[in-house]
Amino acid sequence: MAVSKEARDKTGGGKATGAASPNGQQPAAEQTPDLGGERLLELYRKMLLIRVFEEATQRAFRQGKIGGYLHVYIGQEAVATGFLDAYREGDKVITAYRDHAHALLLGSDPNAVMAELYGRGTGIVKGKGGSMHLFDVERGLMGGYGIVGGHIPLGVGMAYALRYEGTEGIVQLYLGDGAIHNGAYHEAANLAGLWGKSGMNPTLFIIENNQYGMGTSVERATAMTDLGAKFDSYGIEHEKVDGMDVAAVIACARRATARVRETGRPYAVEALTYRTAPHGAADIKESYRTREEINQWRQRDPLGLVEQRLLDSGAADEGRLGALRDEVKARVDEAVRFADESPEPPLDELHTDVYADVAAQQETEPTHA
C-alpha cells in the first residue's frame, strides 16, 4: 500500500504547513485553507489513485508489460493535485514527461492512460506516445513532452492565444528543476514576462523542484539554487510552496491562479518536492543520492501527511481509509486488466496523422477581424 504506518507515525501529527524541506529551503509561510473532512478525503482519494496507479505501472514494468522508459510521480502527488484543484474548464495544462498524474487528475480515463503505457491501440494516443507523451486535449492536457525544456515556449504561446481569443483561461505550465537551465526556458520566460506587461500572458509556471534533474542535484546544476529567483530576470513575480503538503499547495494555487487569471500576467511558483521513486523505472542503482536522504523525505510523504491529518481530525478512521484504498485499488486493477486485454494498435496506425486531411482543411473558414 501507499504509505506504511511507520512512515505516517513519523510525520509528527501532520503539522506540515510551511515546514522547511530537508534541503533547508524555506517556502513562504502559508495559511492553509480550512479543508473540511470530506474535501480532504476527496483530495486523498485523488492522490491515492496516482500513487496506486504509479505502483501498478512499476509492477507492469518489472513484468515486462511496459517497456521503454517509465517516469512515475511517486512523492510528488501533492503538487499536481493541489494545482489542478484550481483548474477551471478552458484552462490548459502542459507538462514534461512525468505526466501520468496530470492526466489522471484532469479526468483522463485511467484505462486509456494505462493502455497507453502498455502501448495498446486503446491507449489515449493509440499507443503512439507511451509514458512520456500523453495527450488529452478534450480535458485540457496539451501534452507531456519528452524533450526537457522543449514544451516551455509552447505553454507561453498557448497563454498568448488564450488571451488573444479573449478567454478567461490560463495555462498551468509545469516544468522540472532540470528544465530551468535549458535555453528554451530562458527565451520563453522572457517572452512571457514581456507579453504579460500588456496582459497577454496568463501563464502560471509551476516548477516541480524534485531536487534532481535525472541524476544531477540542483546544487550540482546551478550556482543559483533559488529557482524561483530565476524569474526575477524576466520581470515575473514568484513564490515557493511546500510541495509535500497538499493543503499548502491548494492555498497557493487558489491565489496564484486567481492572480494570473485576473491580470493576464505570468507568475511562478517553485514547489519544493521530492521524487522518492527513481528517475526512471529502470534506474535501480541510484549512485547520486543516499537511502538516508530518500527516507528523510519519505517522512513527509504527501499521502502520509494527509492520512495523519484525516486521522487526527477524526474525519476518517482506519476503516474508512482502508475502504478507500480498496476502492482505488479496484479501479487501478480494472485499468491494468483493460490494458492487459487490449489489442495492439493496427499496423496502418503507423501512417495516420502525419498530415492533416486536406479536404477537411478546406472546409475551415477563416476568422475575420
Add this chain to the structure above:
Amino acid sequence: MPAKTIVEAVHDGLREEMARDERVILLGEDVGFKGGVFKVSVGLMDEFGPERVVDTPLAESGIVGTAIGAAINGLLPVAEIQFADFIHPAMDQIMNEAAKIRYRSNGDFGCPIVIRAPFGGGIHGALYHSQSVEALFAHIPGLKVVIPSNPYDAKGLLKAAIRDPDPVMFFEHKRTYRLFRQEIPDEDYTVPIGPLRIAREGDDLTVIAYGLMLHYALEAAETVAKEGISVEIVDLRTLVPLDKETILGSVKKTGKALVVHEDTRTGGFGGEIAAIIAEEAFEFLDGPVRRLTGPDVPAMPFSKALEHEFMPNPERIAQAMRDLAAY
C-alpha cells in the same frame, strides 16, 4: 584479447585517450557521478576528476557551445548528447559555429570536438528516444560523421575522432550497445575515419548499411545465402568523408545495390549513395539501386507493434535482397 561490448569499447576508447592526452575532457548530462545513462563513462570521474569529466545541466546548446569554445582554445572536448533526439537545441552551435570555424578563419582555427550521441530505435524508446539524425549532419560540410557498428571500430574510430583536427559527429546505435561481444586489443590502435569495411564478401548484390542495420543485413545475407544468393555487405562506418571507391568497387563487381537505413526515407543518406552509384557506376548496374528504410512518418511510435512496423528487420531485408537478386 578481451571480448568487449560496444559500450565497453567506447568507454575504453575514452579512457585511453584521456590517459594519453590531458587536453581531452568529457562533458554532458550525468556523464560524471552517474557514469552516463548508458554507463559509457563509468569510473572516469573518479579516475580523472571533475575538471575533466564535467556534469552539465540539461542544456544541449550550452554543452556543445562551450565545448566548441574549449576546442578552439586548445582542448579536445568530447561532448555527450544523452540521446541523439536531444541534439537539436545545439544545432545552431554545430551547424553555424563548429562546422564553419576553420573555413571562416582562413584555417587558423580548427574545432577538434567530438560529439557523441546514442541514436536509433528498437528499444521501445518512443518519439524522443529513437530517432536517427545522421542525415541532418551529413548534409553540413565541415563536419565528419562516423557510425561504428562493432566494438573494434567503436574504440578505434573514437580514438581517431578525438585525435582528428575537425569536428566529428559520432553516433552509436543504442540497440547495438550490448548486442554482442568482440575481441579487441587492449593496446592503443585507431581505425581511420573514412575507409569503409567490407563486412561480407559476395557476388550477386551489394548491400550498404550501418549501425544496427548492418547486423540485420548480415543476418539476412546468411538467410538468402542458403537460397543461393551471394550478398556483399559494405559497412558504412563513416558517412562523411565518404569512401566512394569502396562502394563503387563493390557495386561494379556485383551490378546491384541496396541501401538499408533505419532513418526515414526522404532526404535520408540512402538517397546520396544511390545518386553516387547512378552517377558513377551506371554502366555497371544490372538493376535499379534500391532503398529499404524507415517510413516517412514523424517519429517512431511507442507501441511495440508499431515500432516493429517502423524498423527494417532481417526478414524485410532478406526479402529486398531476393527481389533485387531476381531483377
